[in-house]
Amino acid sequence: MQVSVRDNNVEQALRVLKKRLQREGVFREMRLRKYHEKPSERRVREHAEAVRRNRKAARKQAIREGLIEAPKSKRSAPVRAPSLVRGG
Template sequence: MDIKVYGNDVEKALKSLKRQLQKEGLFKEIKQRSFYEKPSVKEKRKKREAAKKRVKALRFK
């Protein structure tokens, strides 16, 4: 990941960095890893996320 700072505008670069991290799902992953998740719960969450992703993909086709 590469964020460029133009004209000493650090706030804009920081905002861009946060937006990019949010888009990649880093904050979500950190939140999930902060607590132990049982394997059964993890599997259910992954299935739920996959179904959500499929529905979203169908909507945009």
């Protein structure tokens, strides 16, 4: 993996690198490899991950087909500015 540093902005390059590593799952894999995992525990974990992926895919498909309603976004709620005058 390669990240270019522009205008000597190393901080931005580090942020980009961390984001790419996160997206690739490198940090997660490092955490899993930190300790030995028994083969039976690995099978159970991988099965649970597969179930989670399948449920997520089925939920997205149902939303696309209109069978269920999409969850409401938290960002869509109007943000109220704090009042400068405090009521007593």
